Amino acid sequence: MTTRTFDREDSSHLRLAVLIDADNAQASLIEPLLAEVARYGEATVRRIYGDFTSNQSSAWKKVLQQHAIRPVQQYAYTTGKNATDSALIIDAMDLLYTRRFDGFCLVSSDSDFTGLAMRLREEGLDVYGFGQQKTPEAFRRACHRFVFTELLVQPKEPEVAKPQTEQSPVQQSRPRLNKGFLLTALEETSDDSGWANLGAFGSYLIKLQPDFDARTFGHKKLSDLVRARPDIFVVEERRSSPAAAPSLHVRAKG
Numbered sequence: 652m653t654t655r656t657f658d659r660e661d662s663s664h665l666r667l668a669v670l671i672d673a674d675n676a677q678a679s680l681i682e683p684l685l686a687e688v689a690r691y692g693e694a695t696v697r698r699i700y701g702d703f704t705s706n707q708s709s710a711w712k713k714v715l716q717q718h719a720i721r722p723v724q725q726y727a728y729t730t731g732k733n734a735t736d737s738a739l740i741i742d743a744m745d746l747l748y749t750r751r752f753d754g755f756c757l758v759s760s761d762s763d764f765t766g767l768a769m770r771l772r773e774e775g776l777d778v779y780g781f782g783q784q785k786t787p788e789a790f791r792r793a794c795h796r797f798v799f800t801e802l803l804v805q806p807k808e809p810e811v812a813k814p815q816t817e818q819s820p821v822q823q824s825r826p827r828l829n830k831g832f833l834l835t836a837l838e839e840t841s842d843d844s845g846w847a848n849l850g851a852f853g854s855y856l857i858k859l860q861p862d863f864d865a866r867t868f869g870h871k872k873l874s875d876l877v878r879a880r881p882d883i884f885v886v887e888e889r890r891s892s893p894a895a896a897p898s899l900h901v902r903a904k905g
């Protein structure tokens with residue numbers, strides 16, 4: 652089985668189907684969202700589901716053509732019944748049975764797609780979820796990788812550091828790093844000498860917690876995070892040969 656490494660900088664060539672729930676996604680995030688998708692593969696299919704005759708979806712109509720996203724119109728015939736979810740799920744299964752895709756990107760904060768994510772995983776496909784931090788844990792855990800859309804738009808760094816009371820809401824709500832969780836994952840991926848390849852360490856973190864993301868803690872990549880925490884990690888660059896690119900290894904600080 653291929654090991655998934657989520658801290659990579661290069662784009663892979665996986666064929667991905669990107670399915671967007673217009674009722675539970677923000678049109679303003681489409682550019683950073685597609686840029687994030689490109690980290691994992693090629694968005695071969697791009698579809699969005701919703702009632703585009705409603706005022707709620709007016710923002711989406713402005714970006715669909717620009718980003719080559721195919722709208723799938725779903726009228727809200729009955730109050731309380733979500734035709735959008737049903738259409739997205741049916742299309743996902745149709746695309747699944749074509750056997751032309753390596754993975755699916757499900758863009759929604761709705762737990763109704765938990766079953767779909769699980770079904771796609773059972774077929775051996777990669778499942779990437781994208782949604783707000785309010786997304787229920789069941790859906791997040793059903794994906795191989797879940798990205799909080801709040802992380803896709805980072806606040807600009809001020810030129811002069813502001814007092815604690817003037818920090819942005821994103822900075823104020825930043826969670827604390829779970830040291831115990833990190834060290835447990837590191838122990839599971841380290842060799843007999845206690846060292847672990849950063850890629851293997853990162854992949855195992857995601858297997859344990861699909862929504863783990865260095866950006867949640869203010870770092871662009873996992874490598875930046877481990878370097879910024881010398882109280883937890885010792886970091887070492889290694890080369891298999893003088894001409895080879897360096898690989899990063901990490902162990903717990905003794």
